[in-house]
Amino acid sequence: MxxxxxxxxxxxxxxxxxxxxxxxxxxxxxxxxxxxxxxxxxxxxxxxxxxxxxxxxxxxxxxxxxxxxxxxxxxxxxxxxxxxxxxxxxxxxxxxAEAAMRTAMLLGRSFGVVTTLGRTRGRAWELVHRYGAAAACRTVRASEIPVLDLELPGSAARDAIAQECKRAVAEDDVDVIVLGCAGMADLCRELSDLVGVPVVDGVxxxxxxxxxxxxxxxxxxxxxxxxxxxxxxxxxxxxxxxxxxx
The missing domain is CATH 3.40.50.12500 (Rossmann fold)
Incomplete structure (x- = not known):
């Protein structure tokens, strides 16, 4: 295949x-x-x-x-x-996005998206509704990290994303986190261990x-x-x- x-x-x-x-x-x-x-x-x-x-x-x-x-x-x-x-x-x-949202709904009653820039939140919400996930999605949070900064060495981007994941769990009471950028794919397991809930990478x-x-x-x-x-x-x-x- x-x-x-x-x-x-x-x-x-x-x-x-x-x-x-x-x-x-x-x-x-x-x-x-x-x-x-x-x-x-x-x-x-x-x-x-x-x-x-x-x-x-x-x-x-x-x-x-x-x-x-x-x-x-x-x-x-x-x-x-x-x-x-x-x-x-x-x-x-x-x-x-569709794959991650549908997977998240199999893992918990609610999920939150953690994405890059705040200006992309509207598109994420649009897809939440398109894919029938509005009842499950409680938040779309932006880390305000430009996509290309995810390619830079160091922990600044990771730490900003991790903070939004933690806030989604603590403040929005989500069961699952969906990572809102393909460039975050390598952070999935680390973030799951850090925040204590399943973290879904769409890739x-x-x-x-x-x-x-x-x-x-x-x-x-x-x-x-x-x-x-x-x-x-x-x-x-x-x-x-x-x-x-x-």
Missing amino acids: LISVINPNTTSSMTGKIGRCARSVAGAGTTIEALTPTMGPASIESHYDEALAVPGLLTEIAAGERRGVDGYVVACFGDPGLDAAREIARGPVIGI AAATTMVEGLVRLGLTTSHRSEYAPPPPKRYRGLLRDFQIAPA
Whole structure:
């Protein structure tokens, strides 16, 4: 089985971290390829960043389809391009926010999200409602750590995230913590030991979900909304994204 774990930003060091996390939970016989798009933002911290990350993500999905990839993980907590990716992929495509939230609801009656910048909280809440998790999610807390600072050596970022995790448990009474950025993947076990509740990393959760769906022989339904997009002409910089007739 071949699973592509795609980091929609273009920071290769973060992709390496994401890949190590995914491989640590993959089962025997599963190959994980961690991919960095050749175009897009260095980090995703705004709606603008998210929109411009999608073409690079879809390029990697299309390339994976030509190589026979079995399933995909979208490794950004905003789940950018998830619907579009499901339209063009034969195998399952899972975003890390959806995977983390659904996993958290299996582990406790409530959860809280600890993310990076405060400006991303609105997108996190939007996804909470989209995924039917509003009754379980009690808080979305921001550590005010820029995404790329997660790549810097030292403990400042870790300590800021840990403090918000502790506050979520003590002040918001959550049973489970969801980490709101793929760049936090390496902190999961340390934070769980520190705060005393399960801490869910979406990269690991999404990887095992994709793996399980492939083993079950299940994929996205292409009956209606996720049917392949209708062929049409694309112009300018997007001309290479044109869908050819079947």
